[in-house]
Amino acid sequence: MNSLKMPLHEAIDRLTILMLKRDRLRDEKDRPVVEKEYVFYKRVVDSYRKDDGIDIKDKWIEDLKEINAQCWDRETNIRLGRTNGLSLEEVGQCMIHLRDINRIRMGLKNKIIEETGLGFNEIKVQGNTDLKTPLPEAIEKMGILTLKLNGVPSEEYRRLLEKEYDFYTKVVDAYREDGVNVKDEWIEALKEINGATWKMEIDITQGRENELGLEEVGRRAILLRDGNKIRIALKKKIADEAGLDFYEIKTETT
Numbered sequence: 001m002n003s004l005k006m007p008l009h010e011a012i013d014r015l016t017i018l019m020l021k022r023d024r025l026r027d028e029k030d031r032p033v034v035e036k037e038y039v040f041y042k043r044v045v046d047s048y049r050k051d052d053g054i055d056i057k058d059k060w061i062e063d064l065k066e067i068n069a070q071c072w073d074r075e076t077n078i079r080l081g082r083t084n085g086l087s088l089e090e091v092g093q094c095m096i097h098l099r100d101i102n103r104i105r106m107g108l109k110n111k112i113i114e115e116t117g118l119g120f121n122e123i124k125v126q127g128n129t130d131l132k133t134p135l136p137e138a139i140e141k142m143g144i145l146t147l148k149l150n151g152v153p154s155e156e157y158r159r160l161l162e163k164e165y166d167f168y169t170k171v172v173d174a175y176r177e178d179g180v181n182v183k184d185e186w187i188e189a190l191k192e193i194n195g196a197t198w199k200m201e202i203d204i205t206q207g208r209e210n211e212l213g214l215e216e217v218g219r220r221a222i223l224l225r226d227g228n229k230i231r232i233a234l235k236k237k238i239a240d241e242a243g244l245d246f247y248e249i250k251t252e253t254t
Contacts, residue, residue, distance in 0.1 A: 003129040004171050007120070008054065009112040010133070011044040013105070016065035020072055044131045060112050067105045074098040078221050092217030095224075096209055120163040135180065135242055136190075136235035138171040143191035147198050175242070186238045193231045200224055 018038040025031055048054040074097050081091040113119040133141070145165040153161060176182050200220045203209075209217050 004132040004167075004174055005047065005129045006041075006044045006131055006133045007167075008045070008048050008116060008118050009109040011041050011048075012056075012060055012112060013064055013068070013109055015041040015045055016061060016068050019065055020069055024072075040131075040134075047131055054116055054118070057115075060108070063108050064105070067101060067108060070101045071098060071105065074101060075225075079225055081218075082222065087215075088218035088222075089214040090218070091221050092209070092214035092219075095204060095217050095221035096214075099204055120160065120167055132171050132174055133168065134239070135172070135175050135182070135244060136186075136238045138168045138175075139182075139187055139238065140190050140194065140231075140235065141168040142172065143187065143194050144198075146191060147195055180242050183241070186234075186241075189234055190231070190238075193227060193234060197224060197227050197231070200227075 015038070018034065018041055021034050022031075022038060025034060045056060049056045074094050077086075077094040078091055078098065081094060082088075086094075132138070142165060145161055145168065149158065149161050149165065172182055200223055203212055204217055204220065212220075
């Protein structure tokens with residue numbers, strides 16, 4: 001592989017989320033955008049199958065779709081919890097369940113990397129492609145990876161993070177080469193919102209809910225939900241200003 005094509009494990013993950021969005025869409029006015037997203041990620045996955053000779057296993061798609069459905073349901077419980085009369089402790093318990101499910105999700109994505117050998121160690125980040133990671137996603141990845149690198153990881157983990165950061169940096173540079181004016185303010189704004197998210201959720205992701213107490217976990221879950229709305233709106237703004245033809249729709253469910 002010698003292009004900036006979106007990594008397969010990320011493309012399959014996004015594709016399964018889009019499958020769920022297509023089935024659960026509440027507002028039909030959002031369908032054209034969801035369909036554009038779906039077509040893009042399907043093209044990426046199909047390209048790995050046809051152009052790179054990768055055996056795309058049905059089980060990868062089935063397992064990730066199932067786990068993302070579980071994530072979706074927990075996120076809905078958190079979003080509507082207080083409206084539906086859940087206590088902060090009950091919302092906190094939903095957040096713990098979501099964290100544990102997301103760990104399984106990450107394990108499934110890592111399994112795809114292991115079985116295909118297409119981790120960032122193997123990707124040669126040269127050239128350009130129309131199947132590269134969408135710009136808002138690539139900018140967000142850079143910011144998240146910067147936070148991880150600043151977290152004093154082990155030397156081995158740091159090398160992996162640096163390779164991944166290098167990949168997404170080159171993706172963003174490719175957009176610049178395509179004529180997109182990538183603004184520093186986009187990068188800083190997404191880094192800031194993800195940094196705020198990181199600070200609120202780090203104790204939860206590290207399993208310190210007993211120290212925090214479920215009520216505090218629930219309070220943070222609600223703040224994270226509100227921050228996520230800002231993050232999605234910011235990514236849409238980047239897509240609009242960059243003149244991209246689709247952006248992420250956050251589909252709400254009842």
